[in-house]
Amino acid sequence: MKLYYSPFACSLAARVVCREADLPVSLCRADLQTKRVEGQAEGALVHLNPMGKVPTLVCDDGLVLTENVAVLLYLGDRAPLDRGLTPAERTPARYDLVRWLTFVATEIHKKVLATVFALDEPAEAAKTYARGGAAQPLSVVEERLRDRQALLGDRFTVADAYLLWALLLLPRPQCGVSLDPYPAVRAYLERHLGRASVRHVLSAESHEYQEPGWWTASRLRAGGA
Amino acid sequence: MKLYYSPFACSLAARVVCREADLPVSLCRADLQTKRVEGQAEGALVHLNPMGKVPTLVCDDGLVLTENVAVLLYLGDRAPLDRGLTPAERTPARYDLVRWLTFVATEIHKKVLATVFALDEPAEAAKTYARGGAAQPLSVVEERLRDRQALLGDRFTVADAYLLWALLLLPRPQCGVSLDPYPAVRAYLERHLGRASVRHVLSAESHEYQEPGWWTASRLRAGGA
Numbered sequence: 120m121k122l123y124y125s126p127f128a129c130s131l132a133a134r135v136v137c138r139e140a141d142l143p144v145s146l147c148r149a150d151l152q153t154k155r156v157e158g159q160a161e162g163a164l165v166h167l168n169p170m171g172k173v174p175t176l177v178c179d180d181g182l183v184l185t186e187n188v189a190v191l192l193y194l195g196d197r198a199p200l201d202r203g204l205t206p207a208e209r210t211p212a213r214y215d216l217v218r219w220l221t222f223v224a225t226e227i228h229k230k231v232l233a234t235v236f237a238l239d240e241p242a243e244a245a246k247t248y249a250r251g252g253a254a255q256p257l258s259v260v261e262e263r264l265r266d267r268q269a270l271l272g273d274r275f276t277v278a279d280a281y282l283l284w285a286l287l288l289l290p291r292p293q294c295g296v297s298l299d300p301y302p303a304v305r306a307y308l309e310r311h312l313g314r315a316s317v318r319h320v321l322s323a324e325s326h327e328y329q330e331p332g333w334w335t336a337s338r339l340r341a342g343g344a
Numbered sequence: 345m346k347l348y349y350s351p352f353a354c355s356l357a358a359r360v361v362c363r364e365a366d367l368p369v370s371l372c373r374a375d376l377q378t379k380r381v382e383g384q385a386e387g388a389l390v391h392l393n394p395m396g397k398v399p400t401l402v403c404d405d406g407l408v409l410t411e412n413v414a415v416l417l418y419l420g421d422r423a424p425l426d427r428g429l430t431p432a433e434r435t436p437a438r439y440d441l442v443r444w445l446t447f448v449a450t451e452i453h454k455k456v457l458a459t460v461f462a463l464d465e466p467a468e469a470a471k472t473y474a475r476g477g478a479a480q481p482l483s484v485v486e487e488r489l490r491d492r493q494a495l496l497g498d499r500f501t502v503a504d505a506y507l508l509w510a511l512l513l514l515p516r517p518q519c520g521v522s523l524d525p526y527p528a529v530r531a532y533l534e535r536h537l538g539r540a541s542v543r544h545v546l547s548a549e550s551h552e553y554q555e556p557g558w559w560t561a562s563r564l565r566a567g568g569a
Contacts, residue, residue, distance in 0.1 A: 169484045169487065170451070170480065170481070170484060178436075180436065182436045182439065182440070184439055184440075184443055185443055185447070186442070186446035186450065187446075188413065188442060188443075188445075188446040189439050189440075189442040189443035189446055192439065192442055193439050209421065211405065211407045214407065214409055214414050214417065214418045215409075215414075217411070217413060217414040217417055217442075218409055218410055218413075218414035220413075221411035221412075221413040221414055221446065222410070222411055224446060224449065225449050225450060225454040225458075226395070228450070229449075229451075229455055230454055230458065233450075233455065234473070241473045242472070242473055243469075244469035244470055245467070245469055245470040245472075245473035247467070247470075248459070248466045248467055248470035255395065256395070258394070259394050259395060262394065
């Protein structure tokens with residue numbers, strides 16, 4: 120499998136799941152502004168995924184998956200069932216997992232983060248409206264986590280990988296949504312930041328993010344990557 | 345099962361799937377502004393779904409599903425397999441279905457329609473930014489439908505029910521996204537508007553939408569519903 124990712128994009132969740140599941144995956148690092156992929160021909164990412172986004176997953180049978188909900192379900196399903204990353208099909212827990220994956224995708228990622236961090240420079244009023252959308256879903260997550268270790272109960276699932284990524288981005292200066300009013304969310308975040316898979320991916324992507332030159336579109340445009 | 349819906353909200357897709365699958369379902373009509381549900385106590389919807397949104401589905405075993413991706417998968421899975429509303433689990437087509445469901449949910453519904461039709465009065469700049477987001481996903485859908493009858497190939501699936509709803513709303517005056525530049529999308533829409541399930545639900549919801557008094561928040565607030 121090949122996973123197209125970009126440091127601190129939502130593909131971070133897919134990388135965490137690959138570690139949790141011990142999946143053999145080749146990582147292809149993309150710059151979301153220029154769409155260039157390290158070591159690949161111009162246009163490689165857009166050819167696979169016309170939205171030019173990550174995660175984009177090329178499966179061993181040639182299936183190309185985009186959209187994190189689909190990618191995370193696919194990756195979780197490749198893990199041994201006892202890891203508990205995705206519940207068995209047709210169980211109530213399975214539909215509940217899809218529900219929470221979609222909740223993160225729509226109410227937090229797309230409604231808030233996608234606009235605040237958009238590369239096409241939204242008007243400040245659009246970003247302000249997006250930030251204002253965070254309070255309601257965060258309250259719902261707070262209530263959900265008050266008596267649970269993870270979104271689905273005790274076990275870490277692919278939905279937690281996605282939520283963790285979103286929670287890491289919300290308080291960053293560009294977004295500025297504080298998690299202080301949500302003690303259960305904060306405790307959940309602290310707890311899961313200690314997971315080996317999460318620590319590994321955060322360390323790797325932090326390093327890449329700070330790598331001089333890589334993460335600057337100007338250097339890429341000058342062909343220096 | 346009980347399906348909480350509101351005329352022309354995205355629960356329209358869930359109603360279409362219930363018809364396609366001949367599922368016995370009780371319909372509970374909600375006003376999204378006041379959150380009141382016809383014939384039910386104050387707060388009934390918010391108690392089930394703290395986001396106060398539709399579709400909210402109460403399954404026969406008590407499971408409460410929210411988020412259209414989860415609701416549509418659940419309903420499609422209740423239909424006989426030969427209806428083809430959802431492909432079998434663990435097949436490439438199944439993950440592709442989840443991909444397209446999520447694509448509609450994030451790139452069209454949440455990115456464009458949710459802001460344009462929001463009840464909390466977004467700034468005009470936020471709506472303009474949202475409308476501008478429609479072109480890229482519509483181009484992707486146009487390309488996808490150029491040689492296909494439906495999103496997954498020949499057969500109508502739950503992802504088509506969701507996309508059809510989105511395509512009905514995009515050109516409405518409040519949103520104003522023309523489908524003229526997308527001939528394959530227009531042909532797809534025309535074709536599927538002829539389906540018996542779609543015609544039935546559109547007729548029912550058009551009637552409800554125009555029902556004097558119901559759809560006005562003021563009458564509901566005055567206790568007149």
